Amino acid sequence: MSLLVVGSVALDSIETPSAKVANVLGGSATYFSVAASFFMTQVQLVAVVGDDFPKEYEDFLISKGIILSGLEYAEGKTFHWSGRYNDDLSIAETITTELNVYEKFQPNLSASHKNAQYVFLANIHPELQLSIIQQVHNPKLIACDTMNLWIDTTHEALLRTLQDVDILILNDAEAKSLSGRTSIREAAQVISDYGPKKVIVKKGKHGVDLFSDSDSFSVPAYPLKQVVDTTGAGDSFAGGFIGYLAEGNDLSVENLRRAVIYGSVMASFNIESFSINRLRTLTRKEIDCRFEELQSMISGR
C-alpha cells in the first residue's frame, strides 16, 4: 500500500531539564514518515525545506526508504521550532516558531501522490489539509491531526476539513477544546458528528484512547524508565498506527486496535532520545518485541 504524508520537515532546538540540542531533524512529517517506514516501503513525503536543510538529514530519510519526490526545496530557511520542556517532559513551552519557507507552502501533488491509498494530513493549516483532500483520488483512509491554534483561529475551516476525514488523531486537551466537552468519551462523540467516524485521543504518559461507533479501546503508554525528549511522540504514534494499517491493508476493529498498540510502541521508542535518533538504529524485531510486551501487559483474560 502507498502512504502519503503532508506536513512539516523542520529543524528543532530543544531544551529539556537534562540536555539541550540545536537544529536537530524534526517536523511532523519527518517523525510520521520515519515511524511509518518500519512498516512498509512506499512512504511518500510532501513538505518544503529551505536551502539550509542539511544534506545528511535528506540522506537519512532516503536511507529509510522514504520517497522524497514531494520534498520541495525553496529559497530561504527551513521551518525552525525551538522549545523548552518542563520537569517531567509533559509540557513544551514554545520559545520561537519561525515558519520561514512554510509561509508560502502550497502542496501540489504528483499523480503518484494522488493515488496513495492511505493519507495522513499532519498538523498544518486546515485549508492546506482540505486542498490535499480535494486532490487525492478516493483513498482508502484519510487521517489527520490538528492543534489548538487551528481550533481557536480557523474553527470553520477545520470543521469543513473534518467532514472528509476518516480518523482524527488529537490530544486530550485538543479534543476537549474542539468539542467543548470535558469528558474524553463525550468529546469523541461530538467530534465524530463533525465527520471523522474514528477519533484517537492521545493522553501523553496516560496512553491513547480509540473511539468509534462500534468500538472503544484504551491502551496505556509503554512504561519507560527514562524519557529523554517527547517531541514528535504524537507523530511517531500516527506513523506507527497508519504505517501498520497500510502494511496490512486491514481496517477491521481488531486490526485498528493492534495498530493503536504499534503506534504507542513507536512513540515510546521515539521519546527515548532526541530527534529521530532512537529510530536510526531501531529494528522491526525490537518493535515487534515491544508490541508483544505491551499487548500482554494489557491482557485481562
Place this chain on the structure above:
Amino acid sequence: MSLLVVGSVALDSIETPSAKVANVLGGSATYFSVAASFFMTQVQLVAVVGDDFPKEYEDFLISKGIILSGLEYAEGKTFHWSGRYNDDLSIAETITTELNVYEKFQPNLSASHKNAQYVFLANIHPELQLSIIQQVHNPKLIACDTMNLWIDTTHEALLRTLQDVDILILNDAEAKSLSGRTSIREAAQVISDYGPKKVIVKKGKHGVDLFSDSDSFSVPAYPLKQVVDTTGAGDSFAGGFIGYLAEGNDLSVENLRRAVIYGSVMASFNIESFSINRLRTLTRKEIDCRFEELQSMISGR
C-alpha cells in the same frame, strides 16, 4: 473464604461543583466492605463508631451481609470528614477531619477475625496496621493502603509494617513520595524492596497499574459520562479487587489481573453517586457486564 477489613467507618460531608451532602455514610472500611460484599458473604469489618452513628447505616451494612461483630460502639462522636472537590473531582481539599472515637481506637480481634484468610488494612496508622498483622494467624494474603500523612510523619513505622505486607495499594502521588522516584515503574520496584511483592498504583481517571516480579499490568479507568463523587473510589477498588481474589481463592497472575479489572469496575460504580448510594441498588449481574465490557475494551489481540 473469610475476609477481614480494619479501617474507618465515618460520616462524611462533601461538596462537589454540582451538589453538597452532609453526614453521609463513608470511611475506608465501609467502602471496602460494601464493594467486597458483592463477591462473597463473609466480610468481617473491624472499626469503631460513636453513639451518633445512625441505625439505618448499620442496618444497611448488615443487609449487605457484612459481619459487624467487630464494629465497636464507643462513647463520643463518629469519625467525621468534610471535604470539597475541584471541578473535575480529581482533588479533594479537606475542610475538617474530626477523628473523635478514632483517637483511642485499638482494634482487638476475635478468634474469627484472627482466622481470616484475606486481610485488608485500610488507611489507618501504620502501628495499628502492624498490630493487626501480629494478631492474625498466617492469612493467605495481607494487603494494605496508606496515605501521605503516614509516609511523611510515621515513615519508620510504615516501613516496618510493609515488611509483612503482600500487596500495597496506593495512589501515584503516594507511590512517588514513598519511594522518592518519579517514574511509577521505578517507584513500584523500590516499594517491593520494602516488602510488598505486589504493588498496585491507582492513577484516578487514568486507571490502575499492577506490578510484581513476574508481571506488569495496566488497566484504564472505565469511561463514565458523568462522575458525581470520587470519595471512596480507592477503597471500592480495593474491595472489588480483594473480594474477587477471596471469592476465587486464586492468586495466579491471570486472576490477579482479573481482580484489578473487578476493582476498577467497583470504583467506577461507586463514583456514579454520593456515599455508597450506587452500591445500594447494584447487582452482581451489572458488575459482571461492566467487567466484560472493560475486559474487552483493553483486549489488543
